[in-house]
Amino acid sequence: MGRERLFNLAVILALLAVPLLALALDEPFVITLATKVAILALAGVGLNIALGLGGLVSLGHAAFFGIGGYAMGILAAHAQNYEPLFSWPFLFEGSNQMPLIWLVAVLASAAAALVIGALSLRTSGVYFIMITLAFGQMLYYFAISWSAYGGEDGLSIWVRNEMPGLNTLIPIQFFGVCFALLCGALLFSARLAGSGFGLALSAARQTEERVETVGLQPFKLRLVAFVISGAITGLAGALFADLNRFVSPTMLSWHTSGEIMIFVILGGVGRLYGPVVGAAVYILLEHLLGGISEYWQIFLGLLLLGMVLFARGGLIGALLGREVAHD
């Protein structure tokens, strides 16, 4: 087993061990923190497919995170208020079942990613960053003005949604759900990176001309990557809203896009477990330094600056060095 694999295993086991320990010590807040890490890491795993593998610097992933969040909020709000969401072609009263909510979140964010991607991927570089940012902000302002679903105040859900066979009100069980989804996404992401699609996508990031001359279309590769990426981040959004039992336009704002990107950069762009390490360090810093000073983000900024200047591969790159070519 390579060094990076061992490291990754240690990271994921630590993420599992901390809440279990907290359970034994009766520290529910720590479980919540770990759950937050798992969910934000999942959002980062999504972005990492576009950013790390595809080289697509999207500053609009809050759009997908927020769409996932609103998918949960809208479905659950209708279910809790007994107001049908629509009555044609069949009566649909919303839902408080997580699997259905996830499905809607994934489909809705994938559809949004398809539209946003199809339009933004015609540009590249700074223009791509700006146009994804613009799309994200468009949705943000739309949510603010969408009074049917709380507008600026957002939507509160009284009871966490249900998962068949589990009691999601028990923190450790909800953590288990999020952790399992994160592991699934990591597994998927690893397989994707090693697949023919992953090879072609990564090549398109490095040398677009080459990919064309072997008869493959960079635009299509990137669009598919963007959709997969948006769908995973959307799933994370649904979980995040469920964790807080609240969704608001903040989830759609560019700050959120920036945060998701920080997880990826902090951990290491294109490193499979980069977003996990990044999200964990971010939440840890926020928790530890946030208590000492309101300006904890200054420390985060310094850390990021250090990362970008001295360790291109993020924390994982700094610890383990350059990634070795797969197989």
Place this chain on the structure above:
Amino acid sequence: MTDTSLSPPMQPVLRVEHLSKSFGALKASNDVSLDLYPGEIHALIGPNGAGKSTLIKQISGGLQPDMGRIELLGHDVTALDTVARARMGLGRTFQISSLAMEFSVLQNAVLGALGACGKSLGFFRNVMKDKALLEVAEEALSRVGLLQAAQQRTADLSHGQRRQLEVAVALTLKPRLFLMDEPMAGLGASGSKELTGFLDQLRYEAPILLVEHDMDAVFALADRISVLVYGAVIATGTADEIRNHPEVRRAYLGEEDET
């Protein structure tokens, strides 16, 4: 096959007709016409900045000509993009290496095999364990003598090895014709000689439009030579015809003797 007078009944694989391309006031291609027949190596020579790479780029689809027509295997491809032309069987090597530098040598070759195989890319199976693709990739690498470097990172290759890999990736495409932009540059004497011998055989698999500065290689390989100066073809002919062409001597070969 050196005697092209035997080939008129054959269809050209590539036909370029009256191609023109300007960058502002600069005529990078000025009414260029040339063709490439099965089994032949057609060399394109000319001083730096003559417009050789620009011509290759237009033929491969990366650059749209202002005027003229490009025909590939009997089809007008002037309006088609790079991907479509690659799928029709056009295999190109780049003057400025455009390999995926983070990849291993083998990964670069597998990418070529993957693009050419025409199957769907696959989202789950490990592409580096795909036997059919590996076979194509490894064969191409071994043909250019790069198999022992298969696991090396492409960024760590020497300049000459990168040129070899360029050729190997083009081989994985199993193209109907090759466009090679200075494949010998930086190879060194023995490397050039080896590649010369290789291309000499390769022409029978698919004809080659060869841009090359190494005159020994050009005169040894080319069935026909076209000389490009200031974007225009000033002469096309056999090696002997070109060697003795007064205008060519003045415009190009003589110029080299002085330096």
